[in-house]
Amino acid sequence: MILVTGGAGFIGANFVLDWLRTSDEPVVNLDALTYAGNLENLASLQGDPRHIFVQGDICDRALIDRLFAEHRPRAIVHFAAESHVDRSIHGPGDFVRTNVNGTFTLLEAARGHWMSLEGEAKGGFRFHHVSTDEVYGSLGPNDPAFTETKTYEPNSPYSASKAASDHLVRAWHHTYGLPVTTSNCSNNYGPYHFPEKLIPLMIANALAGKPLPVYGDGMQIRDWLFVTDHCSAIRAILAKGTPGEVYNVGGWNEKPNIEIVNTLCALLDELKPDPAGSYRRLITYVTDRPGHDRRYAIDARKIERELGWRPAETFDTGIRKTVEWYLANQNWVAHVQSGAYRDWVEKNYAGRE
Ligand code: NAD
Ligand code: DAU
Numbered sequence: 001m002i003l004v005t006g007g008a009g010f011i012g013a014n015f016v017l018d019w020l021r022t023s024d025e026p027v028v029n030l031d032a033l034t035y036a037g038n039l040e041n042l043a044s045l046q047g048d049p050r051h052i053f054v055q056g057d058i059c060d061r062a063l064i065d066r067l068f069a070e071h072r073p074r075a076i077v078h079f080a081a082e083s084h085v086d087r088s089i090h091g092p093g094d095f096v097r098t099n100v101n102g103t104f105t106l107l108e109a110a111r112g113h114w115m116s117l118e119g120e121a122k123g124g125f126r127f128h129h130v131s132t133d134e135v136y137g138s139l140g141p142n143d144p145a146f147t148e149t150k151t152y153e154p155n156s157p158y159s160a161s162k163a164a165s166d167h168l169v170r171a172w173h174h175t176y177g178l179p180v181t182t183s184n185c186s187n188n189y190g191p192y193h194f195p196e197k198l199i200p201l202m203i204a205n206a207l208a209g210k211p212l213p214v215y216g217d218g219m220q221i222r223d224w225l226f227v228t229d230h231c232s233a234i235r236a237i238l239a240k241g242t243p244g245e246v247y248n249v250g251g252w253n254e255k256p257n258i259e260i261v262n263t264l265c266a267l268l269d270e271l272k273p274d275p276a277g278s279y280r281r282l283i284t285y286v287t288d289r290p291g292h293d294r295r296y297a298i299d300a301r302k303i304e305r306e307l308g309w310r311p312a313e314t315f316d317t318g319i320r321k322t323v324e325w326y327l328a329n330q331n332w333v334a335h336v337q338s339g340a341y342r343d344w345v346e347k348n349y350a351g352r353e
Helices: 010-022 039-045 061-071 085-090 093-115 119-124 157-176 198-207 227-240 257-271 301-307 315-328 330-336 339-349
Strands: 002-005 027-031 051-055 075-078 126-132 180-185 212-215 221-223 246-249 254-256 283-286
Touching (some): 010 039, 010 227, 061 093, 085 157, 126 157, 126 227, 198 257, 212 257, 227 246, 315 330
16 A cells, blocks of 8 residues: 555645546545645545555654554555645744655654565665745746756745755665655646635636735746646656656646636636626736746756656646636635635735725
């Protein structure tokens, strides 16, 4: 079996669902169920003996040791993190705790477990660390896309904490020989995306007739990847990746934020027209994010060349599926827009002009 951390969050839940759709290998899913973790994402697995959910913290060494001893996973796929840049600006402490200390704790527990293995079990063990393109910093308009050898220049508390975790993972391989792999992926989108991030926030606000808050001039560029393509990339790395290697994962889909928002408005105008007029009328430019990175772009040629991975979705197919999913799952959206969510919206948007 495999041990997944953060498997009740956006990408982790998609990964667990995809894993159990394509394999019968059981999953132990360790997640603290912070505001971003949601068991509703895994509702379709209820009663499925291949999915063992454990509510717990990746900083809890005793718990992780117990999970390794009890389940003896052949691999760990580490998603658990604080993941939202805006939240890291308001409160960086949780990011250092979970992303840095949590990854350290997992690495130490995994090292202890791996040292106790022998033969094939030891040789085949993997620790896969899920990281982000944000560790590489911000690109100018004509800079080449990030390759795996790009220097690290993280700019936000979130990306700095992820960079720190990447360095720990690298060191645990270099010093102790722990068989690690790391992926640095671009912006994901798709089902179960928590509506504090750009795409689900814009869909939710549009449907509620609320302003669509575009930071700054809206010309920041992100490289968008449909979430199931990220999941297939991780499966490919787990199956065929080389220990110690880093793989950049991206969709070859660079787009400025304002184009994303316009596309969402056009899709909603088609699929759920509002008698009050086009959703575009709700677009509102607001004060920029402090330290806002201007452009990310991933050069994904290494993973294609070495592991034969390419995204299956284009942006057009992926974004349509995403909007359709949110329209069909309004209850899911309503449930996650709890009191805590409303507090966050107030904190992040009330002070912006
Ligand atoms: P998310 O915020 O939706 O989910 C994070 C999950 O981790 C939640 O279920 C949460 O409960 C859990 N968690 C948080 N702290 C924990 C702790 N201390 N112990 C155990 N569980 C804890 O995040 P996501 O968008 O699904 O991102 C998953 C991973 O992928 C992160 O490591 C993130 O850095 C990385 N990543 C995300 C993107 C993206 O576009 N969302 C892109 C590249 C990489
Ligand atoms: O690049 C990978 C990263 O992508 C991941 O590592 C992070 O975990 C993930 O959250 C995401 O970070 P971003 O900061 O790029 O995502 P977010 O959805 O928060 O913002 C996307 C862009 O949209 C960014 O340029 C900021 C802008 N934005 C965001 C929000 C929430 C707005 O203009 N308005 C908004 O209200």
